[in-house]
Amino acid sequence: MAMHRRLAEADPADFGPGPAEALHGLAAQLPAADRDEALALAEEAVAILRAYATGDPATHQPGLAGSLHLYGGLLVRAGERDRGLEVIRDVVERYRSLAEALPGRFDTSLARSPSDLGEGLGDARRYEEALTAYEAAVEVYQKQAQSLDDLGH
The missing domain is CATH 1.25.40 (Serine Threonine Protein Phosphatase 5, Tetratricopeptide repeat)
Structure with a gap:
């Protein structure tokens, strides 16, 4: 995942929201014991998708909304x-x-x-x-x- 992140940061137009989708999936699958890691991954996915949604809302708002939903639920479960x-x-x-x-x-x-x-x-x-x-x-x-x-x- 770290290599995918570096490549996406170097040329975001070529990678699109793929890294965010992978981070979202990983955050959703982490067990409760890894809550801090899940929160960090979900937050990173939201940041990536927010940037894409700013440039192309029609395409990326649904993905952003889904990742925000996951992130909000993780925050609630983490006591925030x-x-x-x-x-x-x-x-x-x-x-x-x-x-x-x-x-x-x-x-x-x-x-x-x-x-x-x-x-x-x-x-x-x-x-x-x-x-x-x-x-x-x-x-x-x-x-x-x-x-x-x-x-x-």
Whole structure:
């Protein structure tokens, strides 16, 4: 991975977001005992994808949103709840924008991210905010169910 990073830093246009995708995958697979390493890898993936998303948002926003979602969850599990919840709030907004731009394509992610936000807020005993987040998730799931029902009739 270190060689891949060095090559990507030397010529990012040739490597694209590949190193970030590899870092994201590795961070997602590390066991809980390697939480610090997972956080570092996820943070590095976010930094790479953020740079690509700045240059080409249409292509790289979905990957950035996914990596931010992982990073936010890792922060929450590492005891950095407030910081993690802010990252997940950002993810919710990113998926909302993506779902508006491409209806139907990001509905599952749009529902999952406020649900995860609701879980974190509930754990923090911020119940009103958690309820609002869960209601947003339910609304998206209901729209998905209606769309499926419409296809069947």
